[in-house]
Amino acid sequence: MFKVRVIPCLDVKDGRVVKGINFVDLRDAGDPVEAAIAYDAAGADELCFLDITATHENRGIMLDVVRRTAEACFMPLTVGGGVRTVDDIKVLLRSGADKVSINSAAVSRREFVKEAAEKFGDQCIVVAIDAKRVKRGGGGERWEIFTHGGRNSTGIDAIEYAQEVVSLGAGEILLTSMDRDGTRIGFDIPLTQAVADSVPVPVIASGGVGNLDHLVDGIRQGHATAVLAASIFHFGEFTIRQAKDHMVRAGLPMRLDP
């Protein structure tokens, strides 16, 4: 039976995890490779690294992190952050990433999604969408794409954008609600559902998880096929296994392999 995926996401800056990992005794809580190994052992279904390194010179460090992770963890790995060219994708895949996530580069130039999917296959191109509720004239509301961590408005409708990038070859959508990110009050369910129901590819729900019910809601009400969370796992509040057991009790099909 096909299972729902639980994906922890690590923010990595200059080769270090931005917020240390607290859930097991690690020799070095700031080493993304150690965190990856711990999540692998804990039964995470996939792993996501988001590279928030600001300088171009330090980008090579991430490749080394990816390479060392791929040597130690035999699980799917998605890497995002600063992916702007076909060459960026090539070196990440060569280093051991299975999928790359493209964010602002796809907003500024949609054709990039097509070039990437044609070269590497739809299955490894994830488009990350950061969306925020916007009031429109006449009292209506819609979700629009924001870039630069939610600071810059683009005026692009999130649902239309999702459909467009999928038609260009995106194999998966990583959908983050910028209204909910960091709030711990749960996913933006109407947003998740609206996007998931309008594209044929898997949607990963992200942004706002504060408890385990939220994970269930993202799948059941949001129609996502996978859920991504960071702080509830990193700070040791819940283990991956606790999350999965909770989702099983809610009736969702989960992978509980030893």
Place this chain on the structure above:
Amino acid sequence: MTVAIIDYGSGNLHSAAKAFERAARGMNVPEKIVVTRDPEVVFRADRVVLPGVGAFADCRKGLDALDGMVEAMTETVRDKARPFFGICVGMQLMATRGKEHVVTDGLDWIGGDVVKITPNEENLKIPHMGWNTLDMVREHPVLERLPLGPKGLHAYFVHSFHLAATSEADVLARADYGGPVTAMVGKDTAIGTQFHPEKSQRFGLALISNFLKWKP
């Protein structure tokens, strides 16, 4: 003993090579894992692995671009009966034809076409991306001691097409994704998995170990 992993410009060879190295380390007879573009190396290898991600036609083109590689694979696997492991599109290439966007000839080691999966449940997305259990169709040494079935271990899939085998005898395992999906094929000394053993954690490593021990 040498295991040749064919590098034809498709996919993440790093993880495949690392997974085979890890599995080989746990064995009595250490296997040498070689990533190669050289048909001579494949011809002399004791086992051959063909990974692959992307589109069928592109992968076929990449394979043909290595002068003499298809011939070396055919001689090593078909004539010298050395064990072969095709992964994902590497498995699909074992088919008669691929029908992804365009019709492309495969190696024709396993009769059948590679066709789009058509899940009959509306909420199931394409690609089939994630973890699924396997239902054994036929026993095989590489599946020995691996818990399969609805309560068994999971394998990691990422694909939109699968190998629809003409002969049921060539199918080793299926997955259910709104209908049956070919998960594993096997014929003579060749096996292939639609899923990624190199990404399937303990299950994948155990399967690779079985393949390395397999003496057909």
